[in-house]
Amino acid sequence: MIIANIADFREAARRRLPRFLFEYMDGGSYAEVTLRRNVDDLGDIALRQRVLRDMSSLDLTTELFGHRQSLPVALAPIGLAGLNARRGECQAVRAAGGADIPFTLSTVSACTLGEVATAARAPFWFQLYMIRDRGFMKDLLAQAVEAGCSALVFTVDMPVPGSRYRDYRTGLAGAPGMKGALWRFAQALLRPHWALDVGVLGRPHALGNVAPVLKGKTGIEDFFAWMRNNFDPSINWRDLDFIRSEWKGPLILKGILDPDDAKAAAETGADGIVVSNHGGRQLDGVPSTARALPAIADAVGDRLTILADGGVRSGLDVVRMLALGAKGVMLGRAWAYALAARGEAGVSQMLALIESEMRVAMTLTGVTQIAEINQDILVRKPF
Numbered sequence: 588m589i590i591a592n593i594a595d596f597r598e599a600a601r602r603r604l605p606r607f608l609f610e611y612m613d614g615g616s617y618a619e620v621t622l623r624r625n626v627d628d629l630g631d632i633a634l635r636q637r638v639l640r641d642m643s644s645l646d647l648t649t650e651l652f653g654h655r656q657s658l659p660v661a662l663a664p665i666g667l668a669g670l671n672a673r674r675g676e677c678q679a680v681r682a683a684g685g686a687d688i689p690f691t692l693s694t695v696s697a698c699t700l701g702e703v704a705t706a707a708r709a710p711f712w713f714q715l716y717m718i719r720d721r722g723f724m725k726d727l728l729a730q731a732v733e734a735g736c737s738a739l740v741f742t743v744d745m746p747v748p749g750s751r752y753r754d755y756r757t758g759l760a761g762a763p764g765m766k767g768a769l770w771r772f773a774q775a776l777l778r779p780h781w782a783l784d785v786g787v788l789g790r791p792h793a794l795g796n797v798a799p800v801l802k803g804k805t806g807i808e809d810f811f812a813w814m815r816n817n818f819d820p821s822i823n824w825r826d827l828d829f830i831r832s833e834w835k836g837p838l839i840l841k842g843i844l845d846p847d848d849a850k851a852a853a854e855t856g857a858d859g860i861v862v863s864n865h866g867g868r869q870l871d872g873v874p875s876t877a878r879a880l881p882a883i884a885d886a887v888g889d890r891l892t893i894l895a896d897g898g899v900r901s902g903l904d905v906v907r908m909l910a911l912g913a914k915g916v917m918l919g920r921a922w923a924y925a926l927a928a929r930g931e932a933g934v935s936q937m938l939a940l941i942e943s944e945m946r947v948a949m950t951l952t953g954v955t956q957i958a959e960i961n962q963d964i965l966v967r968k969p970f
Contacts, residue, residue, distance in 0.1 A: 590928070593900040593921045596937060599928035600671070603781055605774040607757035608670055612923050615867035616749035622867030624875035625898030632877060632907040633966035637953030645949055647942065649957045651689070651892065651915050652738050652837040652858060654710075658942055659957050660905060661689040662934075663861075663896050663917035664714030664740060664841075669697025671927035673789035677706035679926055682934035684708025686942075691740050691917070694718075695814065696795040700730045710737035714841070716745060717822040721829065723800055728833040730796075739834045740861065741827075744842025746820040749869040760811055767808060827855050839894065842869075844879045846886035849893075859892035866897055866919055877911060878970050881962075884912025902944025906952070909960040911969060 588599055601609050615622030649659040662683050669675035676690075676698040683690035684707055691712040692703050703711065713731040718724050731739065754760040758770030775782045794801060794810050801809050830838065840852045841861035852860050862880045864873050873879075876897030884893055895913040899905060899921060908916045918941070925937035949955070952964040962968060 590933075590936065592940065593924060593937065596921070596924040596928045596933065599933075600924040603778060604671060604927050605771065605778045605781060607754075607759045607771050607774055608667075609927075610753040610757050611667070611751075611759055612665070612671065612920065612927070614751055614753035615871065616751050616869055617871035619867060619871065621864055621871050621873050621875065625864070625867055625877070626900065627898075628875035628877040628970075629898040629904050629907055632911070632969055634907070634910070634948070634952050635964050635966055636951050640953040642950040642953065642955065644955060645946055646956045647945060647949075649915065651894075652839075654689070654737065656689070657687040658938070658945070659909060659915045660938075660941060661712065661894070661915060661917050662691055662922045663919040664691040664693035664696075664712075664742075665919055665923050666693045666695040667697055668693065668923050668926060669795065670785055670789075671923055672930045673784050674698055674702070675785075675789075675926050675930075676703050676795075678931035679922060679934050680707045680711055682922075682931045682938065683711070685935060686938040688938070689738070692736075694727065694796055695810075697789075699795050699798075700727070700734045700736075702795075704734035707735075710735050712736060712738040712740055712839075714740040714742060715830075716742050717819045717826060719817045719819045720800065724829075725833055727796060728830075732834070732836075736836070738837040738839055738858075739830070740839045740841050741830055742841045742865075743822065744844075744863070744865050744869055745818060746822050747818055748815060749865070749871070751868060759807070771807070824851060824855055827857075831856070839892075843883065844873060844876075846882050849883045849887045853887050853890040857891055859894060860887075861917060862893060862895040862913065863897055863917075877907070880908070880911040880913060881969060902941040902946075903948045905941060905945055906948040906960060906964075909957065910962055910964050912962075 676696050680690040680703050689712050691714050693714050694716050713736040758767040837858040839859040840857045842863050843849050843860040876895050880895050892914050894915045895908045896917040896919050905916045922934050925933035954960050
């Protein structure tokens with residue numbers, strides 16, 4: 588099929604992936620109200636069109652955490668994204684390196700830190716959850732340092748997993764043992780290309796960084812059981828002392844939605860935050876990122892670097908997020924769809940689309956540099 592935008596990548600991914608994987612990537616929690624809000628509220632942001640301003644030269648570069656990069660975007664951490672294509676995170680990190688932007692590896696990736704480090708063309712970021720097993724966390728952080736990761740993205744909005752109904756319906760969760768396995772196997776048979784390319788040829792070490800603590804267990808039920816049992820609901824601000832004792836590089840807290848939490852992040856010495864509702868996958872009914880972002884930007888200003896994610900489906904959306912107060916944007920489902928559709932080439936194509944669409948948006952709003960994108964390009968102050 589012809590790919591013209593992120594929606595086309597999504598449709599191509601839906602056609603290629605077994606249903607349980609597509610729904611896992613595509614879905615949100617509960618009734619998915621926040622999932623829809625992320626897209627709708629961002630799309631409602633009206634921009635001021637300007638004319639006759641000599642837009643013959645644009646500069647899309649920016650600096651994030653000491654690195655000058657080609658675009659103000661990074662690939663966000665996505666659990667099990669590597670199952671969307673054979674050794675998928677390795678393909679994605681190569682595409683990110685080719686575009687000179689950061690890639691963020693999830694704790695619960697299909698590929699290991701070492702494997703991704705070998706494939707990377709430049710330093711990449713690592714995402715970490717607060718896990719009950721602090722020894723496992725300490726070991727992962729040591730591996731991230733050895734792998735050359737340049738920033739740590741610490742997810743703070745997942746003390747427990749959200750309730751995601753789609754995963755129950757597809758047998759990915761809630762259908763233990765043989766019943767769930769047979770249901771997923773039947774879905775995989777309907778996608779023979781994926782079944783061979785990923786399910787068979789890409790299966791070794793499919794549970795990535797978590798494999799050692801599963802002690803030889805390889806079933807996806809074992810993986811999700813480990814996740815449910817090892818997220819730590821006791822997490823609090825004091826736990827950042829443990830993270831700081833093991834990690835000396837830039838620390839980014841992901842999952843901030845409230846201005847008071849943003850202020851606390853700044854006071855504890857975080858270098859950055861990601862304004863995020865976990866893509867609508869945790870607490871349904873919370874505000875969209877677009878609605879939460881301006882107040883957080885007003886609250887913390889330049890005290891730390893603000894990134895944002897949620898509902899970004901185009902380069903135009905990236906510009907909107909920057910206008911709302913972000914210094915950079917994390918692309919989540921956009922790269923996962925592209926990876927599932929066309930592998931590394933798909934992620935590279937997606938990033939080229941984002942850049943092209945950003946250039947059009949900047950030209951027609953009259954800004955020549957990323958630093959010039961702010962609320963002045965909005966028709967009115969949002970929300």
